Amino acid sequence: xxxxxxxxxxxxxxxxxxxxxxxxxxxxxxxxxxxxxxxxxxxxxxxxxxxxxxxxxxxxxxxxxxxxxxxxxxxxxxxxxxxxxxxxxxxxxxxxxxxxxxxxxxxxxxxxxxxxxxxxxxxxxxxxxxxxxxxxxxxxxxxxxxxxxxxxxxxxxxxxxxxxxxxxxxxxxxxxxxxxxxxxxxxxxxxxxxxxxxxxxxxxxxxxxxxxxxxxxxxxxxxxxxxxxxxxxxxxxxxxxxxxxxxxxxxxxxxxxxxxxxxxxxxxxxxxxxxxxxxxxxxxxxxxxxxxxxxxxxxxxxxxxxxxxxxxxxxxxxxxxxxxxxxxxxxxxxxxxxxxxxxxxxxxxxxxxxxxxxxxxxxxxxxxxxxxxxxxxxxxxxxxxxxxxxxxxxxxxxxxxxxxxxxxxxxxxxxxxxxxxxxxxxxxxxxxxxxxxxxxxxxxxxxxxxxxxxxxxxxx
Ligand SMILES: [Zn+2]
Numbered sequence: 001x002x003x004x005x006x007x008x009x010x011x012x013x014x015x016x017x018x019x020x021x022x023x024x025x026x027x028x029x030x031x032x033x034x035x036x037x038x039x040x041x042x043x044x045x046x047x048x049x050x051x052x053x054x055x056x057x058x059x060x061x062x063x064x065x066x067x068x069x070x071x072x073x074x075x076x077x078x079x080x081x082x083x084x085x086x087x088x089x090x091x092x093x094x095x096x097x098x099x100x101x102x103x104x105x106x107x108x109x110x111x112x113x114x115x116x117x118x119x120x121x122x123x124x125x126x127x128x129x130x131x132x133x134x135x136x137x138x139x140x141x142x143x144x145x146x147x148x149x150x151x152x153x154x155x156x157x158x159x160x161x162x163x164x165x166x167x168x169x170x171x172x173x174x175x176x177x178x179x180x181x182x183x184x185x186x187x188x189x190x191x192x193x194x195x196x197x198x199x200x201x202x203x204x205x206x207x208x209x210x211x212x213x214x215x216x217x218x219x220x221x222x223x224x225x226x227x228x229x230x231x232x233x234x235x236x237x238x239x240x241x242x243x244x245x246x247x248x249x250x251x252x253x254x255x256x257x258x259x260x261x262x263x264x265x266x267x268x269x270x271x272x273x274x275x276x277x278x279x280x281x282x283x284x285x286x287x288x289x290x291x292x293x294x295x296x297x298x299x300x301x302x303x304x305x306x307x308x309x310x311x312x313x314x315x316x317x318x319x320x321x322x323x324x325x326x327x328x329x330x331x332x333x334x335x336x337x338x339x340x341x342x343x344x345x346x347x348x349x350x351x352x353x354x355x356x357x358x359x360x361x362x363x364x365x366x367x368x369x370x371x372x373x374x375x376x377x378x379x380x381x382x383x384x385x386x387x388x389x390x391x392x393x394x395x396x397x398x399x400x401x402x403x404x405x406x407x408x409x410x411x412x413x414x415x416x417x418x419x420x421x422x423x424x425x426x427x428x429x430x431x432x433x434x435x436x437x438x439x440x441x442x443x444x445x446x447x448x449x450x451x452x453x454x455x456x457x458x459x460x
Contacts, residue, residue: 002018002019002020002163003016003017003018003207003209004457005457007036007045008431009431009432009452009457010430010432011037011430012034012035013034014032014066014429015032016031016032018030018173019161020139020161027140028055028056029055029140029142029159030055031060032061033067033068033070033071033073034065034066034069038380050074057080057081058078060080060081060082062083062086062151062153062178063093063249064249067178071115072115079121080121081125082123082124083125083144083155084153085152085291086151086153087122089151091113092279093249094109096279098110098112125155131196132155141159141160141170142158143157143197144156147176147178147189148179148184148185148186148188148252149177149406150247150253151250151251153290154177156174158172158175158197158205159173159175172205173206174420175209177211178407179211179407180406180408181411181412182223182224182225182412183225183406184225184255184297197420198419198420204423205421205422205423207425207426208420208426209429210413210426211428212413212428212430212436214405214407214409214410215410215413215432215434215436215437216432216433220405222405225253225256226256229260232257232366233261233264235366236264237264239361240266240331240333241328241332241333241363241364242363242365242366243335243337243343243346243347243363245365247369248283250406251291254284254287254300255287257273258273261273262302266332270331271334272334273334274304274305274306274335275304275336276305276307276335276342276346280336284300306335309324309328309346310323311324328350339382344391344392347363347365347392351363351395362397365400366400367400367403368401369403371401374389414440417442418445422445424448425450427456434451434452
């Protein structure tokens with residue numbers, strides 16, 4: 001058996017192990033070793049039998065915790081493979097947590113940051129100008145391809161596993177990881193599959209392992225990132241004092257809001273983006289230095305810190321210096337916060353400015369994360385957040401929801417399945433509704449869908 005999928009019937013925490021026989025010996029690679037997301041039925045993640053079924057290497061599709069969260073449990077001799085930006089994003093997160101006084105297990109995070117910085121453990125994918133270099137290991141040839149997801153630097157993997165029973169000696173598996181078609185880079189995926197993965201039909205893919213997050217969210221409204229940017233620009237034009245709740249790792253949506261703020265204006269100072277921590281600013285700098293070299297959309301130039309509210313600022317066009325707070329009151333802002341007490345103080349400052357008549361509009365909050373986290377009764381609901389938001393609403397502050405999913409729509413899933421045209425099997429994973437893959441518009445390919453009660457899906 002080539003493919004084993006653990007916890008494939010849930011969104012997040014899925015682990016894939018692929019095996020191959022080389023010179024009479026079984027070799028294995030693992031794709032992702034993440035933690036189950038809050039709200040999933042799993043109370044404790046399964047433990048992979050590292051001793052009995054050792055793996056030669058672990059490949060990470062992207063930096064989200066449901067794919068990387070258990071990296072510290074991987075035995076020390078196992079090499080790790082990931083994208084170079086993903087590695088830095090993760091290191092920034094772990095260093096910030098490791099240095100935080102509010103966190104009780106800071107040491108664990110410090111050790112994880114050390115692991116991520118260890119060049120003897122971590123290997124980065126290397127871009128060669130047209131695609132990423134393949135990785136060759138005993139029994140395997142692995143080709144990483146960048147995909148669009150709410151995490152930047154996310155990959156799918158084409159894995160060629162040695163198999164004497166196959167006509168040309170290889171069983172080929174395409175593992176999509178998490179992806180979508182409606183981000184700025186998403187449209188390229190189908191062309192990439194046709195040209196690089198399938199080599200215009202020259203290369204046959206035997207099995208497709210594909211995520212299906214959105215199969216359980218069919219009613220979710222899906223905007224493209226540029227569409228959301230336009231909506232945000234219109235909204236920010238009418239709302240000068242906007243707070244934003246958005247993940248520090250969702251580069252594309254942060255770019256949409258940052259660019260929207262620039263479109264909404266605020267001369268001569270411009271509409272700055274303020275963030276709640278040094279850590280957050282560090283991530284924006286990283287995206288500017290990396291993604292920003294490919295497209296100006298990802299360049300975050302005007303970024304300040306909310307905690308520097310009292311610092312005096314002056315630029316060439318201003319006659320006298322003003323404090324940051326005065327500038328924010330005069331020219332408006334887009335300020336990224338999180339639902340926490342220390343951020344509520346910033347909101348209150350501007351409510352006070354409104355009541356004192358210094359500003360003409362009330363501040364507003366844009367919520368740009370998955371709806372489920374703030375949906376009363378949803379199993380993933382974060383009560384702290386729901387309470388935070390309803391407290392702000394009680395003060396008369398409007399909470400506007402503006403979000404687009406990081407995952408593929410059912411239509412995109414069907415397009416990818418048809419483009420890959422797997423000869424042998426389709427394995428839905430990262431989904432609570434694997435059975436619904438039968439309803440996708442994929443013609444006879446639906447006969448290749450492997451039901452989740454098949455032995456390849458390891459029951460925990
Ligand atoms: Zn995921």
